[in-house]
Amino acid sequence: MPENHPQDSQPQKRSKTKTFFVLVALVLSAWLGLVYLRVQEGKKQNRPAGLEPPAFQSLPLGSVKPEGWLLEQLQLQAGGLTGHLDEFWPDVEDSGWIGGHAEGWERAPYWLDGLVPLAYQTGDERLQRKVKRWMDYILSHQLPDGWLGPEQSPPPTGAPVGAPGSDPRDPWPQFIILKVLAQYEEATGDPRVIPAMEKDFWCLDNQLNQRPLFGWNYFRWGDFLVCLFWLYDRTHEPWLLDLAWKAATQGYDWPKYFSDLPMKDKTPRWNWFTHGVNNAMGLKVSALLYRLSGNDKYKKLSRQALQELDRYHGEANGLFSADECLAGRNPSQGTELCTIVETMYSLETNLAILGNVGDADRLEKIAFNALPAACSPDYWEHQYDEQANQVACVYVPQPVYTTNRGESNLFGLEPQYGCCTANFHQGWPKFTSHLWMATPDGGLAAVVYAPSSVETQISGQTVKVELTTDYPFSEELAFKVTTQMPLQFPFYLRIPEWAQGATLTLPDGSTQKPEAGSFQKILRQWNGTETLQLHLPMAFKVQRWFRDAVSVERGPLVFSLGLKEIWKPARPFPYQPKGDHKSDYFVVPDSPWNYALALDPGDPDKSLSLQEGTLQGDPFTLEGAPLKVAVKGRRLDDWAFATGAAEPPPQSPVESAEPEEDLTLVPYGSTRLRVTEFPLLK
Numbered sequence: 001m002p003e004n005h006p007q008d009s010q011p012q013k014r015s016k017t018k019t020f021f022v023l024v025a026l027v028l029s030a031w032l033g034l035v036y037l038r039v040q041e042g043k044k045q046n047r048p049a050g051l052e053p054p055a056f057q058s059l060p061l062g063s064v065k066p067e068g069w070l071l072e073q074l075q076l077q078a079g080g081l082t083g084h085l086d087e088f089w090p091d092v093e094d095s096g097w098i099g100g101h102a103e104g105w106e107r108a109p110y111w112l113d114g115l116v117p118l119a120y121q122t123g124d125e126r127l128q129r130k131v132k133r134w135m136d137y138i139l140s141h142q143l144p145d146g147w148l149g150p151e152q153s154p155p156p157t158g159a160p161v162g163a164p165g166s167d168p169r170d171p172w173p174q175f176i177i178l179k180v181l182a183q184y185e186e187a188t189g190d191p192r193v194i195p196a197m198e199k200d201f202w203c204l205d206n207q208l209n210q211r212p213l214f215g216w217n218y219f220r221w222g223d224f225l226v227c228l229f230w231l232y233d234r235t236h237e238p239w240l241l242d243l244a245w246k247a248a249t250q251g252y253d254w255p256k257y258f259s260d261l262p263m264k265d266k267t268p269r270w271n272w273f274t275h276g277v278n279n280a281m282g283l284k285v286s287a288l289l290y291r292l293s294g295n296d297k298y299k300k301l302s303r304q305a306l307q308e309l310d311r312y313h314g315e316a317n318g319l320f321s322a323d324e325c326l327a328g329r330n331p332s333q334g335t336e337l338c339t340i341v342e343t344m345y346s347l348e349t350n351l352a353i354l355g356n357v358g359d360a361d362r363l364e365k366i367a368f369n370a371l372p373a374a375c376s377p378d379y380w381e382h383q384y385d386e387q388a389n390q391v392a393c394v395y396v397p398q399p400v401y402t403t404n405r406g407e408s409n410l411f412g413l414e415p416q417y418g419c420c421t422a423n424f425h426q427g428w429p430k431f432t433s434h435l436w437m438a439t440p441d442g443g444l445a446a447v448v449y450a451p452s453s454v455e456t457q458i459s460g461q462t463v464k465v466e467l468t469t470d471y472p473f474s475e476e477l478a479f480k481v482t483t484q485m486p487l488q489f490p491f492y493l494r495i496p497e498w499a500q501g502a503t504l505t506l507p508d509g510s511t512q513k514p515e516a517g518s519f520q521k522i523l524r525q526w527n528g529t530e531t532l533q534l535h536l537p538m539a540f541k542v543q544r545w546f547r548d549a550v551s552v553e554r555g556p557l558v559f560s561l562g563l564k565e566i567w568k569p570a571r572p573f574p575y576q577p578k579g580d581h582k583s584d585y586f587v588v589p590d591s592p593w594n595y596a597l598a599l600d601p602g603d604p605d606k607s608l609s610l611q612e613g614t615l616q617g618d619p620f621t622l623e624g625a626p627l628k629v630a631v632k633g634r635r636l637d638d639w640a641f642a643t644g645a646a647e648p649p650p651q652s653p654v655e656s657a658e659p660e661e662d663l664t665l666v667p668y669g670s671t672r673l674r675v676t677e678f679p680l681l682k
């Protein structure tokens with residue numbers, strides 16, 4: 001064939017053009033490749049070699065033991081729903097996670113996330129046997145590629161016909177079970193756990209390359225980082241940090257969201273980013289990104305997140321409204337119980353990483369007030385939504401909440417929805433785990449206070465500290481430090497921001513005046529058994545809220561007008577445990593609630609007087625409330641009940657022609673019906 005055959009010329013041209021384009025493509029891709037490598041290298045160069053060291057190191061599960069009133073709360077949980085949920089509630093009893101046919105998504109992992117620490121903190125062998133059965137099943141049914149548990153789940157039991165099940169291979173429940181496994185490993189040293197976690201992380205790493213984070217896991221990736229960091233701190237495998245960066249790049253940008261909250265009022269309709277539990281979990285993201293990047297800007301952003309929520313949605317109980325999306329500052333808006341326990345866990349995470357006294361103060365405020373108030377005293381019933389001003393728990397068809405139904409503040413098995421039924425168990429046990437922490441200089445810190453003891457190794461020696469106290473119902477804390485032989489180590493005590501004029505008495509009788517809002521360091525040679533006394537003065541403080549309403553605080557406790565309660569069975573539990581018949585309850589008031597207070601906010605001691613009793617029985621009941629505060633007030637007849645709740649408090653100051661009455665306030669956590677944010681009398 002002639003070389004210049006016209007019919008050949010075209011292919012030849014094409015071939016030359018093709019060669020040209022191939023060359024250009026090669027050069028371009030080589031150049032792009034170089035750019036990519038430079039960017040990657042640059043990114044890596046900007047990354048710290050490992051993780052930024054945390055301010056404190058959490059101690060392994062089991063090191064901290066609850067005592068006194070805290071132990072009693074954990075024992076009540078063990079005898080209540082936490083210790084029995086798997087015996088009758090289908091979504092745990094017959095969970096896909098244990099080979100059953102019911103929900104196999106978040107519910108069993110949620111329950112285990114509270115059961116595991118509870119079992120080892122209380123030393124309850126019945127609960128430890130349950131834990132072992134579940135862990136054995138889950139660890140022995142890991143799929144060959146590392147996936148843990150069911151790959152897909154049917155909808156929760158009782159969901160409407162046609163309700164969808166879970167997405168296939170939704171990573172969200174993996175995040176929870178990884179938290180469970182980490183705690184189980186700390187308590188038992190089970191050698192199967194770390195390899196199983198590694199395999200699951202490989203599996204998720206592959207999956208995120210194919211399908212980036214989505215849905216719940218797109219918003220809740222902070223908890224994935226918690227587990228990745230837990231493993232990295234033990235194995236120092238660099239690929240775990242690459243995976244953490246991958247998740248951080250794919251997941252929702254919480255630091256940006258919290259730097260200027262887009263929703264500054266009541267959320268008009270349900271959405272992902274104003275969802276209360278998502279916000280609660282998002283509160284830990286800045287602290288985690290600080291550890292990952294070493295960038296100090298995240299320290300500031302971590303503080304700013306809570307400030308933004310307080311500013312637009314803050315309530316007197318230390319929480320933000322979320323029923324179940326952010327709902328503004330009206331104290332009749334509710335907060336979902338999952339939001340309460342997840343806010344606590346985020347604060348515990350932040351406290352360990354950043355070491356801020358303010359995070360510990362806030363954690364105590366939520367734990368001592370909002371947490372017990374959301375549950376019946378025997379921990380069999382709980383609310384979905386709790387209100388700072390909660391004057392009745394009744395059903396109404398058109399409630400005050402943003403998206404939750406009128407039954408949301410009933411005390412029951414699963415009012416509104418069953419997530420809190422499975423998830424609330426972590427509240428007290430994880431709080432207990434975080435009372436004490438190790439310090440980077442080889443010492444020990446008491447970061448959050450409740451009666452407890454801790455046993456840990458310092459310089460190869462066993463050190464035990466027992467904290468004897470009725471705190472937060474007492475200002476006195478006694479720390480008994482025991483070493484086997486003389487040993488020098490630093491011991492840190494948190495001095496809350498509210499504790500002006502605190503006094504620390506050392507074993508030799510000398511005293512110090514530590515500064516409020518700091519960690520006081522005591523560096524000395526400890527010898528045998530010695531005692532430190534800490535006095536934390538709790539002055540009355542009046543806080544301002546929605547429409548200039550006032551609340552009364554003293555130390556970490558918030559005080560409420562506790563209404564007389566009448567508990568009326570509303571309906572039987574849809575599934576009955578063995579033993580006593582169980583019901584959901586309405587709670588209606590048997591005393592008036594619509595009072596305004598006579599207070600001088602600038603000098604609260606003039607109008608408030610404390611009546612101190614002794615701590616006997618359960619402090620989180622009206623009968624057992626160890627502290628009472630006397631105050632005067634008048635009724636406001638036009639402050640009415642509507643939409644199943646107290647109307648928003650009228651703008652303060654207010655006037656009332658009603659007679660002055662003597663009122664008694666009690667700790668918020670002792671009440672199930674209450675007024676906490678009061679109008680202020682002129």
Ligand SMILES: [Zn+2]
Nearest residue numbers: 336338419420
């Ligand atoms: Zn919930």
